[in-house]
Amino acid sequence: MFIHKLEGNWFSHPFWRGRFLLMDEERLARLRASDVAAVIIDTERGCDVAEGKALAALPPVTPRRRRQMLLEEQKADQRQSAHALTPRSMAREFGRAEQAADMGVKVISRAFIEARLGKAIQADVVAPVVESVFASVQRNPHAFNGLMRCKRDMEYLFRHALATSALMISLGRQMKLSHEQMHDAGLVGLLMDSGIALLPLPQGWQGDWQSLPERAAREHVLFGRDFVAMGGFDEAVVRACYEHHERMDGTGYPEGAPGEGISLLGRMAAICDAYDDLANPFDGDGVSDPACVIETMQADAGAYDPDILREFIVAVGVYPVGSIVLLASHRLAMVVDQNPDDPAMPTVRCFYSLKLGRAVAQETVDLGNCYGKDRIVGAADSALLAQANLPNLGQMRMKLLAAACAG
Numbered sequence: 095m096f097i098h099k100l101e102g103n104w105f106s107h108p109f110w111r112g113r114f115l116l117m118d119e120e121r122l123a124r125l126r127a128s129d130v131a132a133v134i135i136d137t138e139r140g141c142d143v144a145e146g147k148a149l150a151a152l153p154p155v156t157p158r159r160r161r162q163m164l165l166e167e168q169k170a171d172q173r174q175s176a177h178a179l180t181p182r183s184m185a186r187e188f189g190r191a192e193q194a195a196d197m198g199v200k201v202i203s204r205a206f207i208e209a210r211l212g213k214a215i216q217a218d219v220v221a222p223v224v225e226s227v228f229a230s231v232q233r234n235p236h237a238f239n240g241l242m243r244c245k246r247d248m249e250y251l252f253r254h255a256l257a258t259s260a261l262m263i264s265l266g267r268q269m270k271l272s273h274e275q276m277h278d279a280g281l282v283g284l285l286m287d288s289g290i291a292l293l294p295l296p297q298g299w300q301g302d303w304q305s306l307p308e309r310a311a312r313e314h315v316l317f318g319r320d321f322v323a324m325g326g327f328d329e330a331v332v333r334a335c336y337e338h339h340e341r342m343d344g345t346g347y348p349e350g351a352p353g354e355g356i357s358l359l360g361r362m363a364a365i366c367d368a369y370d371d372l373a374n375p376f377d378g379d380g381v382s383d384p385a386c387v388i389e390t391m392q393a394d395a396g397a398y399d400p401d402i403l404r405e406f407i408v409a410v411g412v413y414p415v416g417s418i419v420l421l422a423s424h425r426l427a428m429v430v431d432q433n434p435d436d437p438a439m440p441t442v443r444c445f446y447s448l449k450l451g452r453a454v455a456q457e458t459v460d461l462g463n464c465y466g467k468d469r470i471v472g473a474a475d476s477a478l479l480a481q482a483n484l485p486n487l488g489q490m491r492m493k494l495l496a497a498a499c500a501g
Contacts, residue, residue: 240415259283289318343396
């Protein structure tokens, strides 16, 4: 039969797609064992049993007919995929990115809880999360990443997993990796810190992952490697999860592997993991500016693959979405979208005047099309932010991005 729709939440079933041709007993058994409330079938695209008609009375599905049905399904998927990956503006993709993030955090939180209970994570559980993030990044490479730079209302570990997954996909896209490699990169970002959920927790621990002893924290890559391997993921994914704290100069852990001894996905993961950790610390206080984080990473000689780091900077922008910048007009503004033709001229949301010493009416300015009326002088440093005395910069970022996209 042809499944037209699976009723209920998309993460209540074990399939990547909500529409597919059901032709074998194994998939039927998985469907029956799922939490799907009901199934809607398309009798025009399947070979269904008419009501009251015996199965034996139906003509058999010949190999030729089976191949034809599979080909029709593939063509339908291609049409749907082409539509789903149509490029969108930042404003149009923002809502879709929020939906993907909200659904993703539910799946990841459930997977990490099950890990704590000793259950192996399954590829078909997290695959839909990667696919939804992948689709969002393909439609607009900055919407999901920008959202995760600014969104602060979800638990750190789950948000970090989603943010790093999106960064890995964006980096893979910039490096022109294959679809399969980008999918693996997204899985690495999603799963590489899963071992944290398996660490033996010290007595009296209050939930602050960064307060764990250094030895225990380092062990998370060992737990993560074994945990991901149990789920049957590709060896490249397992290895990169194990390597994401290695450094190019050989001073990282767990193996102290240098340079080319670290896999491609492992070197990518080291960059994406560090960037998100530095830009959004665990406690949410003193959130570092993304543009300043890029400068910090560039200055850390020996840590990252320089070629991949250059590709990463191109992928996220010289001034990534969420960066607070100083304009020539003596205003502070936040970057809300990128300019593919000139990374130094993004779209910004102005919100504070240093000249007046107060907040001003917010305005979205496309610096690439303002005819030289304004430009970025540089990233706003901590002294400028302290001078402006901005309350709760984390929450302000999310409000500024949402206002810009709504406008």
